[in-house]
Amino acid sequence: MAFKIISVDEKKCVSCKICEIVCSLKKEGALNPEKSRIRVWSLHPGIDVPVVCRQCNDSPCEDACEYDAISRNEENNSIVINSTNCTGCGLCVEACPFQAIFLHPETNKAITCDLCEGDPTCVKYCPTKAITYVPWERSLEAKRGSEKKLYQDLNLFVD
Amino acid sequence: MVNFGGYTGKLLRINLTTKNIKEENLKEEWINQYLGGRGVASKILVDELEPKIDPLGPKNKIIFITGPLTGTVIPTTSKIGISTKSPLTNHISCGFGGGYFGPQLKFSGYDGIIIEGKAENPVYIWINDGKAEIKEANHLWGKDTGETEELIKKELKDKRIGVACIGQAGENKVRFASVIHNRHFIIGRRGNGAVMGSKNLKAVAVKGTKSVSVAANTDEVWKLYDEILEIMNKNPVVAGFKLHGTAASVALVNELGFMPTKNFQEGVFDGMDKVDEQAYFNLSVKPFSCWGCPVYCRRILEIKDGPYAGIITSRPEHQTTFALGSCLNLSDIGAVLKANLLCDEYGIDTISTGVTIAFAMECYQREIIKKSDTGGLSLKWGDGEVVNQLIKMIAFREGFGDVLAEGSKHAAAKIGKDSEKYAMQVKGLEIPGYDPRGAKGIGLNYATATRGADHNDGWTIAEELYNDKVDRLTLEGKGKLAKEIQDKAKTIDSAIFCMFALDFGYTPEFISKSLNAITGMRITPEKIFEIGERISNLERVFALREGFSGKDDILPERFIKEGLPSGSSKGQKVDLKRLLRDYYKVRDWDKNGYPTKEKLEKLKLEEYIKAIYK
Numbered sequence: 001m002a003f004k005i006i007s008v009d010e011k012k013c014v015s016c017k018i019c020e021i022v023c024s025l026k027k028e029g030a031l032n033p034e035k036s037r038i039r040v041w042s043l044h045p046g047i048d049v050p051v052v053c054r055q056c057n058d059s060p061c062e063d064a065c066e067y068d069a070i071s072r073n074e075e076n077n078s079i080v081i082n083s084t085n086c087t088g089c090g091l092c093v094e095a096c097p098f099q100a101i102f103l104h105p106e107t108n109k110a111i112t113c114d115l116c117e118g119d120p121t122c123v124k125y126c127p128t129k130a131i132t133y134v135p136w137e138r139s140l141e142a143k144r145g146s147e148k149k150l151y152q153d154l155n156l157f158v159d
Numbered sequence: 160m161v162n163f164g165g166y167t168g169k170l171l172r173i174n175l176t177t178k179n180i181k182e183e184n185l186k187e188e189w190i191n192q193y194l195g196g197r198g199v200a201s202k203i204l205v206d207e208l209e210p211k212i213d214p215l216g217p218k219n220k221i222i223f224i225t226g227p228l229t230g231t232v233i234p235t236t237s238k239i240g241i242s243t244k245s246p247l248t249n250h251i252s253c254g255f256g257g258g259y260f261g262p263q264l265k266f267s268g269y270d271g272i273i274i275e276g277k278a279e280n281p282v283y284i285w286i287n288d289g290k291a292e293i294k295e296a297n298h299l300w301g302k303d304t305g306e307t308e309e310l311i312k313k314e315l316k317d318k319r320i321g322v323a324c325i326g327q328a329g330e331n332k333v334r335f336a337s338v339i340h341n342r343h344f345i346i347g348r349r350g351n352g353a354v355m356g357s358k359n360l361k362a363v364a365v366k367g368t369k370s371v372s373v374a375a376n377t378d379e380v381w382k383l384y385d386e387i388l389e390i391m392n393k394n395p396v397v398a399g400f401k402l403h404g405t406a407a408s409v410a411l412v413n414e415l416g417f418m419p420t421k422n423f424q425e426g427v428f429d430g431m432d433k434v435d436e437q438a439y440f441n442l443s444v445k446p447f448s449c450w451g452c453p454v455y456c457r458r459i460l461e462i463k464d465g466p467y468a469g470i471i472t473s474r475p476e477h478q479t480t481f482a483l484g485s486c487l488n489l490s491d492i493g494a495v496l497k498a499n500l501l502c503d504e505y506g507i508d509t510i511s512t513g514v515t516i517a518f519a520m521e522c523y524q525r526e527i528i529k530k531s532d533t534g535g536l537s538l539k540w541g542d543g544e545v546v547n548q549l550i551k552m553i554a555f556r557e558g559f560g561d562v563l564a565e566g567s568k569h570a571a572a573k574i575g576k577d578s579e580k581y582a583m584q585v586k587g588l589e590i591p592g593y594d595p596r597g598a599k600g601i602g603l604n605y606a607t608a609t610r611g612a613d614h615n616d617g618w619t620i621a622e623e624l625y626n627d628k629v630d631r632l633t634l635e636g637k638g639k640l641a642k643e644i645q646d647k648a649k650t651i652d653s654a655i656f657c658m659f660a661l662d663f664g665y666t667p668e669f670i671s672k673s674l675n676a677i678t679g680m681r682i683t684p685e686k687i688f689e690i691g692e693r694i695s696n697l698e699r700v701f702a703l704r705e706g707f708s709g710k711d712d713i714l715p716e717r718f719i720k721e722g723l724p725s726g727s728s729k730g731q732k733v734d735l736k737r738l739l740r741d742y743y744k745v746r747d748w749d750k751n752g753y754p755t756k757e758k759l760e761k762l763k764l765e766e767y768i769k770a771i772y773k
Binding site for chain 2: 014016018021022025029030033034035039041042046047125127128
């Protein structure tokens with residue numbers, strides 16, 4: 001199936017975190033990076049990597065959910081969360097290999113990128129085009145193969 | 160709680176002696192009079208600090224402060240302010256640094272933190288979503304700023320927290336020790352780091368999940384955001400900053416003959432092309448940015464070969480290029496970058512470090528000091544190895560470094576033999592990288608700024624370099640220019656915007672519009688800079704109460720008596736007396752530099768009349 005993803009070129013990221021703040025403003029009407037669906041993870045001071053849902057084929061988040069709260073949007077391939085079903089148990093957060101699904105700080109429900117109906121706000125405001133919305137085949141992610149290994153190599157997350 | 164958006168309405172007061180932690184409300188009266196940021200911090204210090212206390216004693220307080228726009232989508236508002244009584248100048252020392260700490264403090268639920276007293280043993284403060292605790296920091300004492308930040312993030316198991324910390328220099332109470340955040344963001348001047356060290360406070364760490372409230376509806380915020388982005392995208396200064404940051408001006412200032420060289424003995428640096436913006440650009444690894452800023456004016460540089468191979472540091476600013484380069488006649492870019500890195504790791508201000516070393520080098524040149532005074536070092540101009548050795552000696556107060564760690568003014572007093580002539584400082588603060596003989600407005604600002612010889616307190620340079628209608632060498636109109644820019648800077652520091660916002664195309668109209676949208680206040684473009692004027696005068700009250708007066712509004716005699724020896728500003732001197740007469744008049748200050756009673760009343764500062772008119 002042809003679909004588009006938010007592709008990240010971390011070499012172009014300047015650590016401004018504008019993507020986080022515009023996401024929270026767009027999705028929540030709030031100025032609050034902890035409500036953002038995209039997060040910029042620090043690798044080293046001055047060197048950061050934006051992380052956002054990769055729409056994995058095998059979707060470990062969907063598999064992990066025991067409450068039937070995660071499904072796929074057939075139109076744009078994004079992950080959809082049913083917040084009525086979501087209990088905030090956090091199994092999906094643990095299952096995501098990219099740490100791209102989060103619990104909302106107030107509602108405690110899972111949140112992740114829904115691609116803003118095909119016009120992602122983060123992409124629109126990224127000042128360096130470090131994030132772009134492109135067909136999967138043309139994305140850096142498709143070229144690289146396993147991102148998970150890359151992220152582990154970068155020691156991106158603190159356990 | 161306050162009835163305004165933007166603010167959290169809450170301050171945290173932490174006493175390190177009693178370990179008492181309490182929340183206080185931000186007073187609405189402070190918002191109306193002083194806006195936030197620097198204004199509010201100065202108000203608290205003026206009201207709470209006893210005059211003439213020891214800045215390094217437990218009676219001093221140190222304030223971390225944000226403004227109403229901190230943590231909002233409006234660009235260039237990420238700065239954190241840190242204010243205290245400076246151990247270098249005995250004056251208010253509000254300093255600013257970029258990065259992420261300001262917004263992170265706001266998201267944790269506070270507009271600011273007031274820290275008092277002195278901890279018995281090393282500690283750090285951890286504020287997590289409205290909860291604060293004082294944590295033990297024995298294991299962090301002795302670590303540099305990068306290591307400290309990493310260790311705290313590891314210990315708290317989170318890379319997204321904000322840390323502002325001191326290095327060894329702050330622990331050793333070097334009078335110009337800085338506070339460092341995220342390795343590259345520096346609250347550099349006037350020794351805020353030494354005050355933290357004197358309190359046994361190694362770091363402050365913050366994190367939060369709270370939103371910043373906004374008075375206007377979301378559509379209005381988007382409209383403002385799109386409006387300012389469009390302005391910034393067309394602005395040529397923004398374009399220049401993206402490439403070269405503040406280093407963009409070093410070659411130009413040198414060409415115009417006022418790039419201070421060899422401790423301000425000369426205004427043209429022969430080695431400039433080896434350490435100018437292009438030389439830096441050639442070493443660029445990647446740009447990086449403060450929080451929410453589309454200008455991303457900072458860069459990481461790496462030296463790949465030669466004796467300094469492996470040095471990775473942030474690109475020196477204009478000021479560092481001067482202080483650790485031209486002022487020391489040092490053109491070896493590797494040595495300059497290493498010096499910059501060491502200053503950031505140990506946590507000392509690059510300007511005061513460089514200018515204090517330059518003072519020592521001139522004393523050595525004039526044989527006021529000899530090898531027997533320096534522990535065997537020959538302080539020859541342009542010797543990068545000696546410079547880097549001295550930086551370490553200053554940070555650890557080793558040998559002759561212990562003398563220099565006091566700053567050029569106190570060091571000159573210790574050395575004696577008329578050496579104070581070569582201490583390039585005003586009110587104890589070392590002079591930044593524009594020779595005042597080549598730009599008279601900045602000279603007047605150095606002499607009168609409430610923070611001492613501080614370029615950011617009244618950055619007339621933008622006008623004197625880039626406005627065709629302003630002649631940098633004439634005296635006419637410089638009183639008004641310095642006064643107006645000093646007042647604007649106070650408003651900018653209180654909102655808080657980046658000091659370059661006005662150069663990036665922000666107009667008074669946009670500033671008032673964004674303040675009104677975020678906070679819900681109704682302030683006109685005309686009124687916003689009146690707040691700045693109030694803060695300038697309030698800080699003057701602090702100075703007068705400390706015993707400063709017009710007699711301290713001076714410049715080193717070199718600028719008044721010696722003409723620049725060569726270059727495009729050859730022969731220029733500063734007629735400071737005339738500049739000051741003009742300035743005091745524009746300010747409504749009397750001939751002794753006291754604001755008139757009428758002026759204080761007009762600015763609603765009448766409660767301070769008694770404090771300065773006995």
